[in-house]
Amino acid sequence: MNYRRIIPNLCTASNLFFGMCSMLATLHHDFFWGSVFILLALVADGLDGRTARFFGVASEFGKEMDSLCDLGSFGVAPALLAYEFCLHAHGALGAAVAIFFALCGMWRLTRFNVNASVVHGYFMGLAIPAGGNIVAMTTLLFTQLGVDPAVFGVSYPLLMAIVAYLMVSHLHYPNFKGDGGDKLYAAAKVLAALMFLAILYAGRAALVPAVFVAIFSTYAAFGIVNSLFLLFCKAKRIEP
Structure with a gap:
């Protein structure tokens, strides 16, 4: 038995472990831990690939295992969290959005x-860990601020459906691996920075979850804006 595989596989298993903990906490209406466990799953997800490469044991088995865990932790767990937190109040629409989110993650x-x-050089569509954590960290922020999501009306399920769609879109998102990719436009960076600061200001009473909401939401918005700039510049270059 190759014991060097144990550590990365344990990290991958921890991903789903935290995802299951999130779902169990959500079913008990503990939305704080339901959100935090999804963030912890992200930490575990970030460690498994790095440890596998460090020990030189990266494999197709590990990749498939990672994907299955990601679906549970960042697809199903956030969908259940959002449904119990807010979407259930929207009846069939809320149920449809929760299912749509999980399906888009798959x-x-x-x-x-x-x-x-x-x-x-880039991610095609918003990565599922980012999508899942937008839902989780927004829930955590609302919980910490004592905000009732019902005040947003249908805006909440609509925005969650948009996040779900971003995951299956063909928008280009930077992967920060330094292996090339699309140009990152200064205007998109400025708009992202302004959005980041606006979220921090709005959530300043609960700064820690506000920082995470700002990170994931800004990344999601940056991909949209930068892709639009990219399409515009390409269109200008092919004009006769």
């Missing part, structure tokens, strides 16, 4: 695995 992971050898 689609995103499958497409990533299939395109891993041909897509380089």
